[in-house]
Amino acid sequence: MIKEMISLLSLVFFCFTLNAQSQPTKDWSFNDEISLWKKHETLKNAGIGIFVQDATTGEVLAKTEPQLSLAPASTMKLVTTATALEILGSDFRFETQLAYSGEIKNDTLYGNLVIIGGGDPALGSEYFKEHYLENHFLDQWTKELQALQIKHITGDIITDATIFEEQTIPNTWIWEDLGNYYGAGACGLSVYDNMYRIHMASPAEAGQPTRVLTTKPFIPELELDNQVKSSKIKRDLAYVYGAPMSNQRTIRGTIPLGQANFVIKASVPNPPFLLGWELLDRITSAQITVDGFIKSQGYNDTLPKLTLVSRTLSPTLLEIAKVTNYESVNLFAEHLLKYLAFLMNGEGSTKKGTQAITDFWEKHGIDTHGFFMADGSGLSHFNALTAEQMVGILHYMKNQSIEGSNWFSSIPCVPNGTLYYFNPVNFPNNSLRAKSGSMTRVRCYAGELTTQNGQPLLFAVFLNNFDSSHREAIRLIEDLLLRFSKSK
Missing domain, CATH: 3.40.710.10 (DD-peptidase/beta-lactamase superfamily)
Incomplete structure (x- = not known):
């Protein structure tokens, strides 16, 4: 003092x-x-x-x-x-592509859907809602598939993020930053700012355990270890810890007491998988079924030829x-x-x-x-x-x-x-x-x-x-x- x-x-x-x-x-x-x-x-x-x-x-x-x-x-x-x-x-713009392998017969795609990352940092970003979200890019992809009269896919949804290295974060970032939204790593297929929100509730007394209500968007296979306590301090002092590509996350620190819906922001563990999951959810809602799984791999010249379905361009570089x-x-x-x-x-x-x-x-x-x-x-x-x-x-x-x-x-x-x-x-x-x-x-x-x-x-x-x-x-x-x- x-x-x-x-x-x-x-x-x-x-x-x-x-x-x-x-x-x-x-x-x-x-x-x-x-x-x-x-x-x-x-x-x-x-x-x-x-x-x-x-x-x-x-x-x-x-x-x-x-x-x-x-x-x-x-x-x-x-x-x-x-x-x-x-x-x-x-005026440069990044490009993300949706394509398929195999062939379409009647209403069935005998092959895979492939999302090819072009390194777009802003795909689905909250900073560009008008560009990506008001006319949602996933809805556009779904419409393109419907225009091809596809109702069933026998293969997988493949996400190709290989334009960038597999390691998403620099070697020299500190552990405290990695699980938090500002420590989100750059992936060849990033989406939604590689960020999700954790909604929490806290009791009226200080020093008591808090509860996780939900996450938005839903992060498949996420495991949260919540060690956050309620506090008289009226600001967010909670930190999320976890390695990239790992679904295990630990939350430590405090949030204000007496909160019915307090939000903290965290980095998405596996952005390509989240994007594949989001696409699967959209097309399933549109009555398009998929037999396979969500997989991540590079798509090179040794694999079956791809047919382009849709191109999504980013805002300008400026x-x-x-x-x-x-x-x-x-x-x-x-x-x-x-x-x-x-x-x-x-x-x-x-x-x-x-x-x-x-x-x-x-x-x-x-x-x-x-x-x-x-x-x-x-x-x-x-x-x-x-x-x-x-x-x-x-x-x-x-x-x-x-x-x-x-x-x-x-x-x-x-x-x-x-x-x-x-x-x-x-x-x-x-x-x-x-x-x-x-x-x-x-x-x-x-x-x-x-x-x-x-x-x-x-x-x-x-x-x-x-x-x-x-x-x-x-x-x-x-x-x-x-x-x-x-x-x-």
Whole structure:
């Protein structure tokens, strides 16, 4: 408690100092501001990386020395989405196919139904309800089968997710993340954001067992070990634990007491199997029977020839990139990384994807010494790069990329997306456009800031291992950016 009071008083004093200097003096510089900022009590042991550059002239206005390789958290999504737009273009769309093997005689398909994944990160996504769900893609597939007058299928429903590697998550993600919705891995056949909801009820007393009511969507063969207790704390502190492709899940932690229908979100264990199950349910409801089972396998040239039934296209890549950066969707970023790996190396893996992106930026003039990429989303604690490298990518996209204006439009302005903590009064008229990133003891921002005299600045501010709450860290960074915006 005493430590928290000291930290709060220190923050108040620091902010008072900034307010007392609200108009920079004639000799004031960005580096002066950074020097003052770094003296804050909660930052004295922190890893700090700052780089500020004039977006037009390229003049470096401020930088911390040395430029440290620091964990960028979700600002890594800027690197991934920029690379994807550069290579694929804004109008690119992913494609998922429904096909069959064998032949149709009378009303019977003597063969298999095959769902061929094309790496679409958004198939059935809640972020694109109008695109996929209002006229549900599974209903469209069912109608296509009915148009072929199929009433019976002798074979299996086969899901082919082999465009990506079998391992859905990066090696360096932590156990605590894997079973939760934000730890959903990228699969060649992902569906519904690879996320399901667990509906729970809690008693009126704290510290008592809770009950699982249902899951939506229904996850076949799921086994839930519920160890969650009721609590007086009025927020979700429940975590789901379990490995990808395993149907065993354990839920630990607490949810608020006295809840009749409390919802927590978790990652789908086996997305291809869920999609096959959902298709089976739809066509069975339409009086189409299936003799076989749901199976996962690759469909290559050695297997019977396939006949296309239906093609489902994703939203444009620009639309997907905007959701990725506005909502900080880890799944989408990991899909983009693996698809780039598949496109450039023929292997849709995390390892090939991180190498492909690193190579891309090295070829485009970024010094990649100290640039360590472990995933596409920033969820891995093994990611590291310098603020200067991040601004170098921003500068390239601003001044050299034909996709630059599109990409910058995918980055939120205050108070949208993940910038809702910032005061919009401080940054009016879309003057601050940035991606945030946060993990335990990590808070980062990178983007474009237009000063009050109209000067466009590109910046990155990385904080690692600070000794304060995230709210304090956000306030410190906001005050620093506000000072930058008042520069002359």
